[in-house]
Amino acid sequence: xxxxxxxxxxxxxxxxxxxxxxxxxxxxxxxxxxxxxxxxxxxxxxxxxxxxxxxxxxxxxxxxxxxxxxxxxxxxxxxxxxxxxxxxxxxxxxxxxxxxxxxxxxxxxxxxxxxxxxxxxxx
Numbered sequence: 001x002x003x004x005x006x007x008x009x010x011x012x013x014x015x016x017x018x019x020x021x022x023x024x025x026x027x028x029x030x031x032x033x034x035x036x037x038x039x040x041x042x043x044x045x046x047x048x049x050x051x052x053x054x055x056x057x058x059x060x061x062x063x064x065x066x067x068x069x070x071x072x073x074x075x076x077x078x079x080x081x082x083x084x085x086x087x088x089x090x091x092x093x094x095x096x097x098x099x100x101x102x103x104x105x106x107x108x109x110x111x112x113x114x115x116x117x118x119x120x121x122x123x
Contacts, residue, residue, distance in 0.1 A: 020115040024108075044075045048085055048099045049109040055088060055098030084108060 024042035047064055048056050058076070062069045076099065079085035084105035090096035101109060 020112045023115060024112065040071060041075055044072060045079065045084070045105075045108070046112070048079070049101055049105070049112070051099075052101045052106065052109065055100040057090070058087065058097040058099055061099060079105070 021042050024045060044061065047061055050056075061076075062072045076085065076087070080087065082104075083102055085099050086102050087097050087099055090098055
């Protein structure tokens with residue numbers, strides 16, 4: 001592949017990632033309540049979405065996602081209030097919870113996938 005095509009592809013992928021991130025910022029924090037920490041919101045949502053449908057261990061998410069457990073817990077609470085995520089008991093360990101996308105969360109995830117794949121450009 002010629003260098004110019006590779007560079008164009010990279011720019012296109014970067015543009016799609018930025019568009020997806022902007023979409024998530026707009027949808028996950030429309031009032032921009034947490035300006036200093038909003039960069040973690042899309043990351044946390046995408047980590048939960050990536051584990052769908054089996055769910056993501058809430059404690060593991062806290063380790064992976066944000067600088068503090070309280071920040072992550074706040075986002076999880078917001079996602080629950082928005083109807084994007086549900087917290088369910090772990091099937092084999094009663095001390096743990098799993099996070100799973102709701103149908104609304106699945107639609108949001110699909111929109112991000114469409115943006116990243118370029119499918120959204122044709123709608």
